[in-house]
Amino acid sequence: MPPRARAVVVAALVALALTACAPGSGIDPDDPDQVEVFTWWATGSEKAGLDALVDVFAAQHPDIRFVDAVVAGGAGSNAKSVLAERLADGDPPDSFQAHAGAELTDYIEAGQLQDLSGFYAANELDDVFPATLIDRLTVDGAIYSVPTNIHRANVVWANTAVLTAAGIDPAAPPADLGGWLEDLRRLREEGVAVPLALGTEWTQLQLFETVLLADLGPDAYSGLWTGETAWDATGIDAAIAHYDELLDYVNSDFAGLDWDTATQIVVTGNAGYIVMGDWAEIAFAQAGWTYGLEYTTFPVPGTAGVFDFLADSFVLTVGAPHEAATEDWLSTLSSVDGQQAFNLAKGSIPARTDVDASAYPAYQQTALTSYADDVIVPSLAHGAAADVAWSSAISDAVSRFGIDRDVDAFRRGLLEAAERSLAG
Structure with missing residues (x-):
């Protein structure tokens, strides 16, 4: 139209x-x-x-x-x-x-x-x-x-059969993003075309926020939204680099898929993982799967002990x-x-x-236990961390990066968005 x-x-x-x-x-x-x-x-x-x-x-x-x-x-x-x-x-x-x-x-x-x-x-x-x-x-x-x-945003959902076939133990998730990238490479080498499923703009923003959280830690991540953490800090560069690498393992049609369609790539066995909020539980329950058998979850590597919340x-x-x-x-x-x-x-x-x-x-x-015991941080993609204007500006930068993969432009876009919002 x-x-x-x-x-x-x-x-x-x-x-x-x-x-x-x-x-x-x-x-x-x-x-x-x-x-x-x-x-x-x-x-x-x-x-x-x-x-x-x-x-x-x-x-x-x-x-x-x-x-x-x-x-x-x-x-x-x-x-x-x-x-x-x-x-x-x-x-x-x-x-x-x-x-x-x-x-x-x-x-x-x-x-x-x-x-x-x-x-x-x-x-x-x-x-x-x-x-x-x-x-x-x-x-x-x-x-x-x-x-x-x-809801919890920093959750990886995994198809246990896909991981096991590639020699990856679903019960032993990687400790950090580097280890997860190794598992993604292994899936690709074993013939899995889409190691990591991804969807439309807000799902990209959610993936990026969890990478920020993994590389910065909960205190520095939370400081991004108050001005206590600089948007040109070393951890930002590390997060951009990791996010760039993760995009090498996603489905090429991600921009046109809503979260439920992207999640189905994991359910059908055409992807190993997806980072999604815990509303994804619905997709696996509707498939008749049992938690811990056909599918499992773990915090985005590097974010164990942190609950990235939205409400x-x-x-x-x-x-x-x-x-x-x-x-x-x-x-x-x-x-x-x-x-x-x-x-x-x-x-x-x-x-x-x-x-x-x-x-x-x-x-x-598992979410109830984490919510009671872990450090709680605000989700960017779901309205808890930044106001609408700032969140939208970051989302635009993330979306553009998904298309052009221009690291320098992405870094500038994030910094300019922060300067405008924090100055206001």
Whole structure:
């Protein structure tokens, strides 16, 4: 579809969504016992998780009506366009879904979100969320979102049969990126055309962030987003070099593949590995595979002991029409029952550390252990580490590098993006 025609179609879709979510579509302005929650969770495990959470909310607060202001399509882009219009028009939903962390920066600076520090204290969330997570959620002494789940980004998923056939022990992952590159070379030598599967822009960004984490370590990696670590440090050059080498082992059509299609290259035995968040568990479960037999996981080599986190979270908007009911919603999604129901349905893990780990499948149990014990750092690709503008600039540089493999231009692009963002 030509760009102009595509723009017309997108505009029409957004206009239709705005109409569907306009005041009066299920909202009674005179009824305090309701809460309008804005998401793009319309299908799949995300919808199943939301439905499970709403069931718990109904049981805990039977007198409050949940109004699902969902906007589907565009992997959330349609919803974000509608949300921006509503906030600009002074018509905020009571709560909306967003990645926890720096992705909320623009909303915070615009004065559109309420400080939830008092809510955390009242619900004793400081005692059940890890201190390092609380640190990642805190902006100038305030907390603006409540995570309903946790995902881990620095995970390698491996097809054990492919590795074993190449003489690689799936139970003995390499300790660092150098060792992993040796295994990738072995796979190539043994006839595996795609040792490492890769997908579209954000999957490339996620792979690059884990390489940064491996070469810099958690403290220096986290310092990238505060200015404490220089973007022309030696570790950056090492990360660029390692990322460049990794791209030698990926599928040539990576730019056109979403994460699920890229993951299927591993499931079908045409690739040995993929770096993907733990939503990839869905693909292996749907294949009927058993964790530890047909597939396994390990932290990206060089990142053992580190949990690269992202979280779906909900906020309380400034001017929320139903503030008390919204706090009840946030109370449910942060409760033991709410988090258990949501995460068992969605395939993620709770933000709370006092849940029953035995209720979760084998992979999630490894993630729960790591989340409780490891150093937590923010994901770049999923909104926790950098604001939208900075993350987008890095993503553009990573995408260009995937095409031209120009190391000097890549280095300049990363440095210029950091200078612009940190100066602002």
